[in-house]
Amino acid sequence: MSNEKKTAVDLKNLKAGGFIKERGKDLFTVRLRVPGGRMPVERLRKIVEVAEKYGQGEVHLSVRQSVELIHVNFKDFDAVVAELGERDQKVASCGARIRVPTACGGCEYNPNGLVDTQKSALEVDQHLFGSPTGHHKFKVGFAGCPHDCPKSATNDVGFQGAVLPELEKDLCIGCGLCAKSCSDGAIAMGADNRPVFAPERCTWCGDCVKGCPTEAWKATRRGYTVRIGGKWGRRPLVGTVFATFLPEEQVVDFIASVLEWYVAKAEGLGRVRLGDIIIREGPESLLGHLRVKFPAAVVSSTIPPQVINTQIGQRSLQK
């Protein structure tokens, strides 16, 4: 496939990254942009076609839901981009940018899903994908419920679907299914054979709402629990709660606001992730910044991202 005479590569295609050098001479991995890990079968078929034509018989499914075309000669970049484009398949990014968001299946067919994570992932991909941070990578992930299969708290900004339940006592038939289905011990049957709710124990999974035979349990608030400052890698951090019940339609603006704070606060500090900047600045600084635009969702106080003891090496924060 390679042009034998002279090599011409459109450098615009390389701007956002997504072409990753391999060990072998001239060979690259091409990381594809698959927000939320869902795609039409026709697109998958096109990917297969391009992989067969320009790869060496294999693809790699990345841990962040991308299909990676492996062993692609850099001279074929333009052709790969053009042919993938026939089915609107784009190349992803790498480096210090907002990455392709990950998401679980969401709420359309998954019985546990509380919010439309697929829609959120597509919106973030459309509006924020590739935005430069100036410092380090920036990952976003969406989980539809507190089961949290996508491990949202290991992202720079991680979203977890949530509903706040409320009981309309007149509709309750006292069956006890809510108390039985609650995994967090937040509902117990009282002396009057009606449920007693302990909100401080609730993780907002909505199992009571889903199981209630008479719709006596209703969702009074719905949105995302937002944890910020997570990452994995050499020095893992688990993100902590900065907002609760953030409405789905505010997700893009919320991430943009976090990014704004990160870009400013990490100035001059080099390649440092958001979580380490929060530890350095203190979480109140970011809370205050976010509260201006999202007063209803931002929590009154929180804790810094939590350090995970990996037992290997000595963690040094860049203070």
Place this chain on the structure above:
Amino acid sequence: MKTVDLRGVTCPTNFVKAKLELETVEAGVSVRFLIDDGEPVKNVPRSLKAEGHRLLSLQEIDGHYALTLEKGAD
């Protein structure tokens, strides 16, 4: 009222068995299912509700549960 014993049957086989039983009765007819404590009682009633059946009661009997429901229209 027909009683279907789903004790000792794990998820999701218990739910599929309940569905097959419900295929044999008309809409509006009530059926009683005996289900185990733990995951079965958390999952089976909720899944049957999502299929459009009307849950009427849930009773604890000696460490297991009796779920009574009315078959919904198709």
